Amino acid sequence: MTHITSHIREPFNIRAVRLSNRLVQAPLAGISGRAFRLQARRYGVGLTVTEMVSSYGVRYHNARTLEMLELVEREHPVAVQLFGSDPEVMAQAARAAESAGADIIDVNMGCPVRKVIKTGAGAALMRDEGLAVRIVAAMVDAVGIPVTIKMRSGPGRLVTAFSLAMLLQDAGAAAICIHPRTGAQMWKGKADHTVSVKLAAALDIPVIASGDINGSVDARRLLESGCTAIMIGRPALGDPWLFSDLLAGEEPGCRSLDEVLAEVGLFYGDIVDEMGEERAERHLRKFYGWYLRRFRPTTQLRAALLHSHGFKEAERLIRQAMMQG
Numbered sequence: 001m002t003h004i005t006s007h008i009r010e011p012f013n014i015r016a017v018r019l020s021n022r023l024v025q026a027p028l029a030g031i032s033g034r035a036f037r038l039q040a041r042r043y044g045v046g047l048t049v050t051e052m053v054s055s056y057g058v059r060y061h062n063a064r065t066l067e068m069l070e071l072v073e074r075e076h077p078v079a080v081q082l083f084g085s086d087p088e089v090m091a092q093a094a095r096a097a098e099s100a101g102a103d104i105i106d107v108n109m110g111c112p113v114r115k116v117i118k119t120g121a122g123a124a125l126m127r128d129e130g131l132a133v134r135i136v137a138a139m140v141d142a143v144g145i146p147v148t149i150k151m152r153s154g155p156g157r158l159v160t161a162f163s164l165a166m167l168l169q170d171a172g173a174a175a176i177c178i179h180p181r182t183g184a185q186m187w188k189g190k191a192d193h194t195v196s197v198k199l200a201a202a203l204d205i206p207v208i209a210s211g212d213i214n215g216s217v218d219a220r221r222l223l224e225s226g227c228t229a230i231m232i233g234r235p236a237l238g239d240p241w242l243f244s245d246l247l248a249g250e251e252p253g254c255r256s257l258d259e260v261l262a263e264v265g266l267f268y269g270d271i272v273d274e275m276g277e278e279r280a281e282r283h284l285r286k287f288y289g290w291y292l293r294r295f296r297p298t299t300q301l302r303a304a305l306l307h308s309h310g311f312k313e314a315e316r317l318i319r320q321a322m323m324q325g
């Protein structure tokens with residue numbers, strides 16, 4: 001059991017994989033592509049995680065799925081998150097991810113979205129403990145790297161994570177990440193980290209807490225309560241500085257427009273490398289709202305950005321609008 005008070009900058013291990021600190025970037029579907037992970041890495045996180053990758057997509061050599069397995073040297077250590085509901089298909093996908101250079105394989109047992117749970121994957125796996133165990137055991141058998149699990153408090157309304165997490169630990173899981181909302185809550189309400197803390201006390205393997213961690217007070221409270229590491233998703237959207245602020249032990253600060261635009265420019269360069277100019281232009285549009293949140297963009301600017309082509313044009317529109325404002 002891990003009751004030792006830990007500091008966010010202390011290294012820790014998931015089996016043999018050494019992570020330089022206790023800050024993990026959350027998997028975010030449609031968002032945590034390579035450019036996003038490289039950004040999180042530049043701001044110091046100890047571990048990055050891909051968005052969820054379909055095990056069936058890997059099996060059937062879907063081009064977009066295989067693209068998600070393209071990792072680059074400077075992003076390690078990186079976990080590849082897989083979703084699916086068939087032990088053999090998941091084991092095969094785990095082997096493919098290992099060959100692609102993943103340092104860790106993570107299994108999605110938390111996604112509550114209909115498209116995923118109707119296939120028996122994501123949070124639906126928490127309803128069938130026997131199947132969840134068989135999947136993890138098959139994956140642990142198939143690869144030499146650690147297999148970790150990301151789960152919710154429970155698939156429906158009840159908190160069932162404890163018994164499942166114990167079984168998965170026995171099946172060879174190397175760490176558990178808990179987002180302590182139930183499936184029924186989707187993303188509503190507040191993450192209940194009393195669940196994370198109890199889970200950390202009950203398990204021998206590292207427990208990573210995810211959900212509503214907005215600053216160093218939240219982070220410290222969880223680390224001091226026995227969680228091994230913390231994972232951050234939405235609070236770092238448009239604010240990668242949150243990562244470096246947390247590592248420095250500072251409360252989140254405000255960045256100037258010049259700083260923000262310089263960062264978006266770097267981020268865009270990595271998006272272009274990842275998916276080519278045409279797709280990159282569309283992908284970047286998702287992020288403007290987050291980066292500009294603090295600058296209160298007008299409705300006109302938002303609309304113009306939604307039709308902009310690439311970072312240079314967007315930067316010109318933003319500077320023009322801010323000068324007028």
Ligand SMILES: Cc1cc2nc3c(=O)[nH]c(=O)nc-3n(C[C@H](O)[C@H](O)[C@H](O)COP(=O)(O)O)c2cc1C
Nearest residue numbers: 026027028029051052150179210211212232233234
């Ligand atoms: C848009 C979006 C996409 C997400 N995609 C994934 C995913 O692919 N895999 C996963 O395990 N969790 C996913 N999550 C859950 C997050 O990883 C995280 O656990 C949750 O958002 C709570 O943390 P936060 O408050 O720091 O965002 C997603 C959440 C959001 C909002």
